Amino acid sequence: MPTVSTDAIRTRFSAAMSAMYRDEVPLYGDLLSIVADVNDRVLADRPALQAELRAAGELDRLGVERHGAIRLATAAELAMMRRAFAVMGMWPVGYYDLSVAGVPVHSTAFRAVDDAALAANPFRVFTSLLRLDLIEDAALRAEAAAILAERRIFTDMGVRLIERAEAQGGLDDDEADRFVAELLETFRWHGDARVDAATYDRLNAAHRLIADIVSFRGPHINHLTPRTLDIDAAQAEMQARGIKAKAVIEGPPPRAVPILLRQTSFKAIEEDVTFPGDQAGQHTARFGEIEQRGAALTPKGRALYDRLLEQARGGSQGSHAERLAAAFAAFPDTMEAMRTAGLAYFRYTLTDADGAAITGGDLDDWIAAGHVRATPIIYEDFLPVSAAGIFQSNLGSDEQRSYGASAAQAAFEAALGAAVADEFALYANLEARSIAQVRTALRRAAA
Template identity: 50%
Template sequence: MIAQPFVSPDDIRATFCTALSSMYREEVPLYGDLVQLVNDVNEVVTKSAPDFWEIGDRLRVERHGAIRLGTKSELTMIARLFKVMGMFPVGYYDLSTSGVPVHSTAFRPTTVTALEKHPFRIFTSLLRPELIPDVKLRQEIESILVERDIFHPLVRKLVDKAEKEGGLNREDSNFLVESALETFKWHDRALVDEDTYTKMKKTHPLLADVAGFKGPHINHLTPRTLDIDAVQRMMAERGIPPKMVIEGPPRRLCPILLRQTSFQALTEPVLFAGASPGENSHGSHRARFGEIESRGAALTPQGHFLYQSLMKQAGAFTPTDNNDRWQSRLSTIFSPFPDTWNDIRKQNLAYFRYTLDNSASLSLVDEGSHIDQLLDQGIVKITPIVYEDFLPASAAGIFQSNLGDHQKTTTEGTSARVEMETALGTTIQEYFELYADIQHQSLLEIMEITGCQVD
């Protein structure tokens, strides 16, 4: 028998994303309405600005999802599963500083080629039990979590096989995708009784979501829009209740980083375990929602510092504000942040890919020319590198807006990241380094072609 060729991790990731999106549309019909709205808005923008830098083949398939895990062993296994899909942990996010008892990383592709094939990413949070102030409740939650297994047996078997043999054939990869969906499905039967659920929720709603159910059920998927302000306005018109404000930077000619909004979490019926076997009580749970994102340029550390200092000046959103007022306020405060790509590049605030203009003649390149000269002559052009990651404040804002009121517990310490990396079995990659490498490689190619000089 001739051995079947391995399916590329990029193809497995693409298949999984498509299957996950279909599943979530069935479970949360409002998400399908949201995707249609985003597609409608994107079509309008594409027709009016066909050369807009964000437009590309990946736009219609772009999604990110989010899950919340309960134990380090769950994180270990999910990391192995995502690795088979060509997704690796990038960025460390300590959300405890915003009163959320988790820390997070994003599993995503890391190379230009893989990102262009399919940029799907999963923002993955892990519960930090040490942040639960009630010791008795903490122990109860830990005992619940240690007893559950969120993975289908076939997932473990196929991940083992992929690791031992170096990949999976088409049949096995399809089985992996199908069985992996079980981890992300919604289960309306809680693992706990209503009293325990209420106690968890009172301490922090996220505890009830993480520890109260059979699995981590994906809590949102996120299509990418080219005009998030238009989507925010149109959501209510289409019967999709939006959150109050768009998270992240203001609207700009040169978009930066990440802007996000969402519709409010759904109230869904659940069955709680009763005091006796077979007994159940009816209740409800809020966790799953639909998010929309608009992605801009990846900023350098210098650019991030400027962004954060301006956001600090803006202060926190207050309930008396509305989105239009908030965006107007942000736009005024962000006036020191240049809004042309050339100025942003000159001030080293963002990362860019350097490419040769196809219509340019290399005969026009003077020996020893500087890269700036070639840019001014139009021989070389720059394209902003899309920000593929997340903003801690925005992530926390989305969490908070869909969890409701709760006690806020924060912590300081440096060991949490080390513990997460130990569970992951690898170090978490720094996204600044990934963007810098993409920019550097593009400059090297230009230098080799033109012989130009770079500072």
């Protein structure tokens, strides 16, 4: 039976999601316009960057790149969502415990994992699971569990198509389109609450994310994020257009060589909701986010990053931006310095067509001679501190609390029905494969 590739299904779904979210949250359309304008200017002003992105296979994916975020309520929802994302070639990568930052969820990122799939479409969804155990009020905790036990977020046809894809190894063209349409219903906003206003208020008092997850029919997409090449310019443009943007960009400071992930957003919008009995109300949860992605860091690089970030956060002199810039002066800011220090992962490719010009030496010699190019591998994942910062800024300052240290990854994976992949291992494998491909090409040239 002819099947549609998982990459193609992922592309269809991300495009359909983007169209739906633009209808639901018109400001998202403004973000897309801002990001497109900024990216066009950056590429026009920096032809070397454009050539680098094209050589790395990054240019074509830039305009379609999105990441979404959803919040699930139960283990059954998470397990079925894992199966749904698998139909699109997306797998759980990394574990994020946001409870230590005062957000009662833990999360993973569903995304493509190999070079070809990422180049085709790097759509990713940051997927959180509610920690009911963190609701301190036992009666409210039991009430929330009872409400969620009755919730069904997938359509019957959607589940049947997931099962069909698993049984027959994929979907044909018509089935793929139907799967996208059915799964889209899971992510759609529904303004009719499943709980009465009094219950909503009690859930909201416990935590706004708890109310957002428990009170509604499904895990409405709460942001859909395009990728910019200059987040500082995008932030300034948001403010110039009167969009209420975050005051602080989450993540590392501006650098010559971007690292990891920088994020900003406009504040969550107020949406009309209807409670049982036709009682009107408002709910605040969904917002607009923009991100800039840089080099994926090795464990050594990440340890340095975390230490410098903590140093900046713990300082008292100057603004946050000034403390951040001062702390990160200790992080090398050239590709070669980062590479030789083992701080980031790189992809290696031959600059010569067949490698015949290379005689002897090792990888560093070949790079120095210009025979091999080293380009940073783009970070495809997320930062817990940044994610929590974005969440908190859209929840209000009254939500700054801490649930204490937690180590719940085993429980999360049990709910998921699978282990999450180690993101460091994925980047290391990408780097190792690129080196192996260079060496194989050189052996062939020498034969």
